[in-house]
Amino acid sequence: MVAGRPFVSGVELSRALYEEAVRPLLAEVLPGVRHTAARVGAGSDVLGFDTPRSTDHDWGPRLDLFLSPADLAAHGAALRRLLSERLPATVRGYPTHVVRGSDPDDPVTHMAPTTGPVDHRVEIRDTGAWLTGLLGVDASAVEPGVRDWLALPQQRLAEVTGGAVFHDGLGALTAARRRLAWYPDGVWRHLLACQWRRVAQEEAFAGRCAEVGDDLGAAVSAGRLARDLMRLCLLLERRYAPYGKWLGSAFARCAAAARVGPPLRAALAATAQADRERHLCDAAEEVARAQNAAGLAAPVDPVRRRFHTRPYLVPGADRFARALAATVTDPLLRGLPLTGAVDQWADGTDLLLHPAAARAAVDAVLRDAGRRVAPAPPPEAGDGAPVPPARDAAADEAAPGGRGAGTPAPGAADPRTGADAGIEVRPATAGDAAGVAAIDTAFTTTGVVEVRPGPRGLDLVEVPLAAPLHKVFPDEEEGTDPDDPDAARYVAVDAAGRVCGFVDLSHERWNRRLVVAEVAVAPGHRGRGLARRLLEAAAGHGRRLGARTLWLEVSSVNAPAVRAYRRLGFACCGLDTSLYTGTPAEGETAIFMSRDLSAPAGGA
Numbered sequence: 001m002v003a004g005r006p007f008v009s010g011v012e013l014s015r016a017l018y019e020e021a022v023r024p025l026l027a028e029v030l031p032g033v034r035h036t037a038a039r040v041g042a043g044s045d046v047l048g049f050d051t052p053r054s055t056d057h058d059w060g061p062r063l064d065l066f067l068s069p070a071d072l073a074a075h076g077a078a079l080r081r082l083l084s085e086r087l088p089a090t091v092r093g094y095p096t097h098v099v100r101g102s103d104p105d106d107p108v109t110h111m112a113p114t115t116g117p118v119d120h121r122v123e124i125r126d127t128g129a130w131l132t133g134l135l136g137v138d139a140s141a142v143e144p145g146v147r148d149w150l151a152l153p154q155q156r157l158a159e160v161t162g163g164a165v166f167h168d169g170l171g172a173l174t175a176a177r178r179r180l181a182w183y184p185d186g187v188w189r190h191l192l193a194c195q196w197r198r199v200a201q202e203e204a205f206a207g208r209c210a211e212v213g214d215d216l217g218a219a220v221s222a223g224r225l226a227r228d229l230m231r232l233c234l235l236l237e238r239r240y241a242p243y244g245k246w247l248g249s250a251f252a253r254c255a256a257a258a259r260v261g262p263p264l265r266a267a268l269a270a271t272a273q274a275d276r277e278r279h280l281c282d283a284a285e286e287v288a289r290a291q292n293a294a295g296l297a298a299p300v301d302p303v304r305r306r307f308h309t310r311p312y313l314v315p316g317a318d319r320f321a322r323a324l325a326a327t328v329t330d331p332l333l334r335g336l337p338l339t340g341a342v343d344q345w346a347d348g349t350d351l352l353l354h355p356a357a358a359r360a361a362v363d364a365v366l367r368d369a370g371r372r373v374a375p376a377p378p379p380e381a382g383d384g385a386p387v388p389p390a391r392d393a394a395a396d397e398a399a400p401g402g403r404g405a406g407t408p409a410p411g412a413a414d415p416r417t418g419a420d421a422g423i424e425v426r427p428a429t430a431g432d433a434a435g436v437a438a439i440d441t442a443f444t445t446t447g448v449v450e451v452r453p454g455p456r457g458l459d460l461v462e463v464p465l466a467a468p469l470h471k472v473f474p475d476e477e478e479g480t481d482p483d484d485p486d487a488a489r490y491v492a493v494d495a496a497g498r499v500c501g502f503v504d505l506s507h508e509r510w511n512r513r514l515v516v517a518e519v520a521v522a523p524g525h526r527g528r529g530l531a532r533r534l535l536e537a538a539a540g541h542g543r544r545l546g547a548r549t550l551w552l553e554v555s556s557v558n559a560p561a562v563r564a565y566r567r568l569g570f571a572c573c574g575l576d577t578s579l580y581t582g583t584p585a586e587g588e589t590a591i592f593m594s595r596d597l598s599a600p601a602g603g604a
Helices: 010-029 052-056 069-086 127-135 146-150 154-161 172-179 185-202 205-211 215-236 244-252 257-269 273-294 318-325 355-373 430-437 530-545 559-567
Strands: 036-039 063-067 098-100 109-111 122-126 164-168 424-427 443-454 457-471 488-493 499-508 513-521 549-555 571-576 590-596
Touching: 010 036, 010 063, 010 069, 010 164, 036 172, 063 069, 063 127, 069 122, 122 127, 127 154, 127 172, 127 355, 146 185, 146 355, 154 172, 164 172, 185 215, 185 273, 185 318, 205 215, 205 273, 215 244, 215 257, 215 273, 244 257, 257 273, 273 318, 355 457, 424 530, 430 488, 430 499, 443 559, 457 559, 457 571, 488 530, 499 530, 513 530, 530 549, 549 559, 559 590
Parallel strands: 063 122, 513 549
Antiparallel strands: 036 063, 036 164, 098 109, 424 488, 443 457, 488 499, 499 513, 549 590, 571 590
């Protein structure tokens, strides 16, 4: 604190710096350049917890000034120099000049008076680059996906959504803050379930430690449970939890703090395990009641209970985790283990402050979970390549609209090729309609597909599920378009005349595209090359029509079909995140894939 000056919060000091100094200067020298001014990012002032003590380092009049990439390149360096020359020496009595520490043991900045140019803390940036560097995703341009949310520590989210925006001429920062204001509903429920699972994993530790005479261990376990219950309260009240230094301050602002705080403090002060246990259970029951009152899941009895047959009393937190997990409808989240976001299972600063490391850690945890739940089966007959983890045995088959694949059942097959013996693929007749309608198009998958930007376009990345997902399509009358003279249906028929697969096609003449409207193979014949034969018949039909490409749409939950299409020469050519809105498939992404009809099918 500057002697003789009243304390002013850092955010208000930043506002004054902008309004009184930076904004007039921008209007003078760059009148036509749009900009955004804010105080966001790291700092106790952004979280609203700064005090006079904060003024001793890395604090003072500071500003985050964002320009478009082009304006940053054109004006950034000159603007930094101009601000150095023309900023006032003080704002509201606080120096705008800082001294940057050269001592490696004290590498912080300190406010200091100056009579010369100001070494200021107006950081001039590009919004997208700043967000990507901080979070690993540019939330001003795209909605974060599930895996993005799981790799975002709450501290980082608080840094972007906290503080204040003084002016947003670009609009990008406001868009990002709006997207990141809170978790999507499904992610929120999943993280709540994961937080209860954390409590469940350690709720009996304090009792067991005390039983063997380890009072210090019991106290440490109680402290860990207190921390997890505090974070639960913040999650329930839709508040991002800051890192450890400010966790208690943030918790104190929760409505639940008046009820949960006293028993937690008593539990941490207790020296006898009976008292410690009673107070921890008192606190947990209050959090449980808050969970029930939120109405997010079916109510669960909040009363403490014995830990199995042991004499310790615990909240029985797994009951709340299961109740919440049962309400999650997103197919990717529904299949994940209750591990949670990166900062629910790791708290190392060197990990959480590096987005690439956090994302890699999340990916590794999810890959490991997928391998443990769904180990890779042996290679399919006729496919000599190794099968990747979490691969479905029906990977070369598909269901309606390119959206499904199922598990193969035993049946007669050629021992050399794995193909069904005696199966004919031919144009359909009117007599095949009943057989087509009778085909079961449901499928089971152990993975879903995410679409990510890659160096050469869109990359399809399979994400393992913790448990298999069974997908059933609603009964729909699709078939071929009677108004399309080039539409066709091909069927696969066994020696007895039974339909065991089909493909429906339509032709878009204006762009010479043959559309696979639907393709399906009966469960007893999957994994034996029928989808390949049906799509080769489709490709031949397209070439005869002069079509340049074969095109289809497949849901992101149908990882087996996506694998199959890629093996057959299809590549991702687009996506639509809203195509299934208002349908039972809401939340899934439509992936568009195409194959050049001048090229042969993919390898076996």
